[in-house]
Amino acid sequence: MRQSIPPITKNLLIINGLFFLATFVFAQKGIDLSVILGAFYPESPNFKFWQILTHMFMHASFPQISHIIFNMFALWMFGSVVEHTFGPKKFLTLYFLAGVGGFLLFNLTNYFQIEQLKEVIQTQGISLADLNDYSRLNLQRQLFNAPEDFRSSKEAIQLIQDYATPMVGASGAIYGLLIAFAVLYPDEKLMLIFFPVPVKAKYFIPVMVLLEFYMGYKNVGNIAHFAHLGGGLIGFLLSRYWKKNLYRRN
Numbered sequence: 614m615r616q617s618i619p620p621i622t623k624n625l626l627i628i629n630g631l632f633f634l635a636t637f638v639f640a641q642k643g644i645d646l647s648v649i650l651g652a653f654y655p656e657s658p659n660f661k662f663w664q665i666l667t668h669m670f671m672h673a674s675f676p677q678i679s680h681i682i683f684n685m686f687a688l689w690m691f692g693s694v695v696e697h698t699f700g701p702k703k704f705l706t707l708y709f710l711a712g713v714g715g716f717l718l719f720n721l722t723n724y725f726q727i728e729q730l731k732e733v734i735q736t737q738g739i740s741l742a743d744l745n746d747y748s749r750l751n752l753q754r755q756l757f758n759a760p761e762d763f764r765s766s767k768e769a770i771q772l773i774q775d776y777a778t779p780m781v782g783a784s785g786a787i788y789g790l791l792i793a794f795a796v797l798y799p800d801e802k803l804m805l806i807f808f809p810v811p812v813k814a815k816y817f818i819p820v821m822v823l824l825e826f827y828m829g830y831k832n833v834g835n836i837a838h839f840a841h842l843g844g845g846l847i848g849f850l851l852s853r854y855w856k857k858n859l860y861r862r863n
Contacts, residue, residue, distance in 0.1 A: 621701045622692040625708070626685055629783060632670040633681050647671055651779025652716055654723055658749050659777060669712040671781035680782060687787045691794040698797055699855055707793060707851050708786045711844035715785015718843025722829070727775055733768045744769060748776035780837050788825075788841040789848030791818055796852040 618626070636646045652668035653660040672681035696704035731741060747763065763769045794801070799815035822845055829838030 618689065618693050619696040619701065619704075621705050621708075622688060622696050625692070626688060629670055629672070629681065629685060629688075633672055636671065647779050647781055651781040653777075653779050654720055654727065654775055656727070657776040658745050659779070664779070665713060665716055666709070668716065668779065668781055669709070669783045669786055671779075672783070673781065684783045684787050687791065688783070691787075691790045695790050695793050695797065695852075698859070699793075699852075703851075703855060707789055707848060710851065711789020711847040712783065712786035714847035715788070715837070715840035715842075715844035716780070718846070719780060719785075719837045719840035722839045723775065727772065730768045730772045730775070734766065734772060737766050737768070739763065739766060739769055744772060745776065748773050780840060782837070782840075784837065785840045785844030788844040789851075791821070792845040792848035793852035794818075796849060796856055 632646075632650075639646050648659065649661075650664065650667040650671050652664040672684065692704070692708070695707070699707070734741065734744065744763065763773065795814040795818035799813065801814045802811035803814055803817045804811045822842065825838045825841045825845075827833075828836070829842065
């Protein structure tokens, strides 16, 4: 396989790096870019339509630098191969559709949880309109200022956090690339630093997907596991379709 970094992958690496740097620079001025460019739940008063795309270029800020390092390493490693194989147009289409797929599946799973919370909150006599107003612009960090009926309800606190916490990261798009790589090169061997044993992609990637599903189901960590799965699903569907046509053309 060719080792050079193709143009779209290179530009995505640069753009993500610039956004990460901008996050740090604006933070010094007291501006949190994640509340502008991160993706909020669509029903949240903080949601803006452009966040569906811009959240893919936002990552956890310092000191959680491992978030962007892992994603950019995966973008370089797998994105370069996928772009060389499919070409820049299809690669860019796959990247952004996988990112949007991650956003959609993540919020679809959130929908069922949020609707349950709303039902409980209404039985507690708490106004959803007042709660929405309080959920603006990351105010979950100031819950001590919330009205007493909000603070006394764990469901209200959870809903405030769901409405006021943005999803950030290119992980949905990255998982689309991981799955596309496995579809294209199933017998290519991969390994992780903490598991230094070569494993074929057709075995390695499915195990990662199953782990993501389990951790998403168990709600392990502050990670959008279902965004990873949504991106992976789009990557699988597109790469399977394009691979068939690629071989037919060849």
